[in-house]
Amino acid sequence: MATRSIFKQTYNGYAPPQARPIRPKSHFERIIDRGGDFLIAYWAHIVTTVLGILVGIAIAIPFLSYMGLQSISSPLFYVLHYVCAQIPSHSFYIWGHQLGLCARNFSIYTSMFLGSLIFVLSKKRLPGIPWWLWIIMILPMAWDGTSQMFGLRESDWILRMVTGTLFGLGNIWFALPLMHKSIMETIPPTPMHQQV
Template sequence: MAIQPSIYNQQRRAIPPHTIPGRPKSAFERFVDRGGDFLTDYWAHIVMIGLGILVGTAIAIPFLSYFGLDSIAKPLFFSLHYVCAQIPSHSIYIFGHQLGLCERNFSIYTSMFLTSLVFVLSKKRLPGIPWWLWILMILPMAWDGTTQMFGWRESDWILRVITGTLFGVGNIWFALPLMQKSILETTLPPHLQQPLVQKAPTTTARSPQAPQH
């Protein structure tokens, strides 16, 4: 899939090398510059891949246990405890084995992964949502989780999945376009702006005057 370089990198690469003053960059400085360029262009891909690995690991755990690979499944299951309480009564079971994430967290991270995938496939052009719509999308989960935590009511798997999905989609749909907009609006660093600022002033061509008699 062809990836369009960011406006920042297009502008920086468009500057002729001889216009950048100073000593030649060291190998470490060039490495840091390339790393910055990579993060600027592929930060959304990194977010998407991270979420995909998390969701894929949660799904793989019951299958690994089913095929007798508990030596792999159990460490993976316990590692996911850092992001999920893994309450058995609030979890999904496949072949009698518990998924790595509870119903709510599985719906959150799966919807975040799918929304970030859409964002990447749109070449980071997916328009964001306003802040008030983002608030409306995360409020249902806040209400469902808070009322259940204080024992005012008991949620069910349908509400946990629906509210978790709204929460995940809303966060990614709001955050990723906003981050991309901030990156595109970032100005060039000072050492790259200076050659552009110190250009010789352009003079307006004047029409030749008629000789005076």
């Protein structure tokens, strides 16, 4: 009789979750949990900070060069070459020194920075745009860049700035709200208390 009762309580040999002892987390697991919680809470702030640093470095380079600090500006300029071709004829100059990013990339990253800053300041409540509007916003740059690459026409700095800004804002306005929604939908609910 007792055996039959225990068998029923353990559901065919498996103890129900509330009956299983909870193993305390190790120090490493607690650090990983805290890191994950931090990333979930501040991922948009991190994106905004990285974009702000990128734009800030691009703007700082000509000022550093003008002040004769080539030992700082040259390595920074070289590092930005990983995200931009830095073609001199496609770039802006301040006091005769080239900006760290070309006009198109500068407008892309600046608009992405400003868009992500607005997203963060709105406490992640900025509504996203539908996919078809996102396509419409990135198509002008695709046309401008592709037609120029194949020598069909030469773009000017105004067109590079406008198409780059549309591209940057479109990507941020589409991606960040979508990422936020996905994160919020995948976070498991926090239990009020755990039974031991």
